Amino acid sequence: MTQIIDVDIEHIHALSHGGVAAPKGFKAGGLHCGIKYKRPDLGWIHSEVPANAAAVYTTNQFQAAPLLVTQDSIAIEQKLQSVVVNSGVANACTGDEGMTNAYHMRKLYAEHVVAEEHHIAVVSTGLIGEQLPMEKVSHGIQQIALEDMNEDLFEKAILTTDTATKHVALQMEIDGKTITIGGAAKGSGMIHPNMATMLAFMTTDAAVSQTYLHQALKDITNKTYNMITVDGDTSTNDMVLVMANGLAENKPLSKKHPQWDLFVKGLEHASQTLAKMIARDGEGATKLVEVQVKGAADDHAAQAISKAVAGSNLVKTAIYGTDPNWGRIVCAVGYSGKPIDTNNIKVTLGPVTVVEKGLPVPFNEEEAKSYLHQENIHIAVELDEGQGTATAWGCDLTYDYVKINASYRT
Known part of the structure; x- marks a missing residue:
C-alpha cells in the first residue's frame, strides 16, 4: 500500500521504502507454513539485541491466548528480542489447550532463534475458536532463517482480509545520530476505537527509557490507533507493540532529554500513517x-x-x-x-x-x-x-x- 504519511514537521523525514526492518539491528521475514492454503502465514521480527518493549492491547474481555503470553513475556524484564506471528487462526476462545499452544509456540521459536523465552512475543490473528495446527506451526518455525530477511513477506504473513500490506519508515537526527522508526500493520475488518482486529508493530534503533516508551505509546495510541473505525467491532487479538534496541547509540531518551518531543512526534507520525492505512483498507471500502x-x-x-x-x-x-x-x-x-x-x-x-x-x-x-x-x-x-x-x-x-x-x- 502506498504510504499515506505526509511529514510536515521539521527534522522528521519519511523514507520512500522500508518498514520494521528499517532501523539498525532489526530483521523481518515470513513464509507459508500451511495454516492458509497458499499465502504466507508465519512472520517474524528479530533484533540483534534485546530491546526495550511496550505494548497496548485490546479492551475486549475475551483476550486471546497469545496476548496473555506476550503480556507475560514483557512483564518479566520489559524487553523483547523477537516476535513470531501467525495468521489464519486467532487462537482465541480456545481454553487451556490454546494457552498451552501459545506458550509452546513461544518455546519452539525461542529455541530456534536462540533467545530467552521471555524475550519472545507471540501473536496470532484470524478465525476465532479454532486451535492452532501446532504441527504446521512447529514445522514453519523450523524453516525460519534469520539471515533470509524479507520485510515484504513479513507484511504479507500477518494479513487476513486485508487487500494490501501496510508499512512506514522515517528518520530524524537526535544527539547527532540518525534515528530510524519503522512499522508494519494489518487490519481491515472488526476495526473500532479501542483497537480492533488489528496488529501494529513498530521498531526503532533509538535508545529509549522503557517507562517513557510505554507512556508515549499509550498516549499515541489514544490519538491514532484508537481513533479509527471501520465497522464498530472490537476484536480479541489486537495489539500495538514497539521495540527500541538502542543501536543508534544516542543518549537514552526520556522526558528530560531536549529532543524527547521530536522522537514522540516521529512515533506519532508513524502510528498515524499505519492507522490511516488500516482505515482506508476497511473491508470493501472505497474511500x-x-x-x-x-x-x-x-x-x-x-x-x-x-x-x-x-x-x-x-x-x-x-x-x-x-x-x-x-x-x-x-x-x-x-x-x-x-x-x-x-x-x-x-x-x-x-x-x-x-x-x-x-x-x-x-x-x-x-x-x-x-x-x-x-x-x-x-x-x-x-x-x-x-x-x-x-x-x-x-x-x-x-x-x-x-x-x-x-x-x-x-
Missing part, C-alpha cells in the same frame, strides 16, 4: 474518511464526537453513495454523548459548507456530490465550545463489506 472536530469543550469531547461521526453507518453509507446528507452528520454529533450548543455547529464537506450556526445553508449539490466521489473525504465539524480538537479516521460502508463478512467463516 478514506477523515473527521476533524475543532472547538469542542476539551479534547476528550472532540474525540468522542469525531469517532461518533466516523463510526456512523448512515454517514458511511451516504459517503459511499456520494450523498451530501449533512443531517446524518449532525445527528451523529448529537448522540455522541457530549453536550454541545447546537446553535453553534458548522459542518463542511471538503470545501463545501453545508451547516452554519446549527442551520442548513444553501450549497451547490453537484459540487458536493463531485467532492464525495474522491478517494479521500474530509469532514470538518466546528463547535465554538472551547479549545478541544481531535481527528478520527474511517471509511465508507459498501455492499462488499456485507459480502466479505457474510461468508468469512465458510
